Amino acid sequence: MERNEIIIDYSRDILAMTKALMAEVDIESELPNKNAKIILKPNLVVATTPDSGATTHIEIISGIIEFLQSKGYRNITIAEGSWVGDSTLRAFKVNNYMQFTKKYGVPLLDLKGDDYVTVNSHGVKMEISQTAMECDYLISLPVLKGHCQTAMTCALKNMKGILSDRSKRLFHSLGLHKPIAALNAVKCADLVVVDSICGDLDFEEGGNPVEANRMIVAKDSVLLDTYAMLMLGYSFDDVPYISLAEEYGVGYTDIKHARIRELHAPESVTGAQPTxxxxxxxxxxxxxxxxxxxxxxxxxxxxxxxxxxxxxxxxxxxxxxxxxxxxxxxxxxxxxxxxxxxxxxxxxxxxxxxxxxxxxxx
Ligand code: SF4
Structure with missing residues (x-):
């Protein structure tokens, strides 16, 4: 998979769709060391289940773990830090993440309890999880959804979960856009697997899920967020952190020259039932x-x-x-x-x- 590529698939079979998309990535040529430290970073902003439109479907995590383990990768960790005011451990529990440790031997890490590295990026001082900073490959698993302050949230904003609570608060006081771009300039996902199954219309904490039964994969978080922005009907003026991230060298917004591929056509009949x-x-x-x-x-x-x-x-x-x-x-x-x-x-x-x-x- 090239850096200017975006791959999309549509299905109700989330596990199979995840594995099909991962097979397109050719991770082995990129990550030949089978002992590489891999982090899976879901979106568990709050302790709710995915049908609320807020959190990553567990079938996506199962699919990626099964795919990686079938290729011989053994050093995988699921790491996340919920938003300020909610407990990551509660989110793990509500979504039965313990099954990943039991079934696949994959540990869970609450990044709220991790050690932090203090970094200054583009004038924004932030505390970033040491484990996230030191991993060899970070796979981000955001939910594509609306956001009351930044219009939308997807790849770039999902990285906020690797910050300390103190830095998360600071990001909000700075208006989110510049800090999000600055964070990604320091630590950005190597691969993004987007859960666009039923992301929320407006709020990152969910409540108004809009069924799309879609997943999107890309390596360039900026390109991916540009695509997602258009999917949701926004422009760069609505989501300033995307252009800023390009300015900071995180990736490219050039969607016209992107290679966009669909594995299958959208599924025919669904009977979407908006709530x-x-x-x-x-x-x-x-x-x-x-x-x-x-x-x-x-x-x-x-x-x-x-x-x-x-x-x-x-x-x-x-x-x-x-x-x-x-x-x-x-x-x-x-x-x-x-x-x-x-x-x-x-x-x-x-x-x-x-x-x-x-x-x-x-
Ligand atoms: S087949 Fe028709 S309903 Fe389905 S995505 Fe295409 S245009 Fe829309």
């Missing part, structure tokens, strides 16, 4: 056999429209989406299946950005 705030937005849709990734893009685009105060543009209207619309004509439609729409957003699935741009022009 919470997502359900409110769903009332503007006419969904008939839509793929979940497609539907997730539409919900995120409607959220962007709402944030911009333009939801009135679709009031009283229904945006068509789904395979049952193939061959039909309609006023507003989304994706290849709704090619007969007077106003349409292309793609299969389309990004939330493409849908948002189309809706703005109504």
């Amino acid at each position: 919470g705030q997502a359900r409110q937005l769903a009332r503007f849709t006419d969904q008939r056999s839509a793929c979940s990734a497609c539907y997730a893009s539409l919900i995120h685009a409607l959220k962007r429209l709402d944030q911009e105060g333009m939801l009135g543009l679709v009031r009283g209207k229904k945006i068509c989406i789904g395979q049952e619309f193939q061959g039909h004509e309609m006023d507003i439609g989304v994706g290849k299946c709704c090619a007969g729409a007077k106003h349409g957003a292309k793609g299969c699935p389309p990004t939330a950005s493409a849908i948002f741009n189309m809706l703005q022009e109504l």
Whole structure:
């Protein structure tokens, strides 16, 4: 797998999807030493289960451990530090992480209790977990979701879990964007495996999951976050830490020259059932056999429209989406299946950005 590559897959079989994506990475040529210290860094920001839209699905962790162990890697640790005010140990327990130690012999490390290395990066002083700093290969497992302060959270922001609680507080007082970029300039993931199964619409602590049944893999956290940003319908102005991270040499935002590959097409029929705030937005849709990734893009685009105060543009209207619309004509439609729409957003699935741009022009 090249650094300018992004690989995506869609499935409800998370374990199989994880292994298929890992097989594309060719980790052995990159990491020939089978005793290399590997850290798996999930997103356990709070002590809740993945169906809330906040935390990494455990099947992804199982899939990666089984894949790595089948290749002979033995020195694997799961390491995470929940946000200030929640207990990582509780998050491990709620998600039954003890099974990873019992079944695979993989230890768990609460980074809140780790030793820290103090670093100054781009004028931001921070305490970073010594174990994370000293590992040979860090695999980050973020959940792609919305965030009330930074619009979205994915690869770059997931690294915040390797900080001391004191540094996490400091990051918030500094407005998050610059410190997140500065942290990644010191310690960045070597590989990112994104859980975009049902990330939250708005909040990193979950509550409004939006089903997408998708996973994304890349080596360049900046490129990956650029792609994820477009998926959620945002621009660089909305998520300044992405461009800043590029400025600090973490990676590249050049999505036009990225090699984007899908292992399989989105799964055909899902019957996405949005909850919470997502359900409110769903009332503007006419969904008939839509793929979940497609539907997730539409919900995120409607959220962007709402944030911009333009939801009135679709009031009283229904945006068509789904395979049952193939061959039909309609006023507003989304994706290849709704090619007969007077106003349409292309793609299969389309990004939330493409849908948002189309809706703005109504
Ligand atoms: S355009 Fe149709 S086939 Fe493609 S993702 Fe959307 S609903 Fe699925």
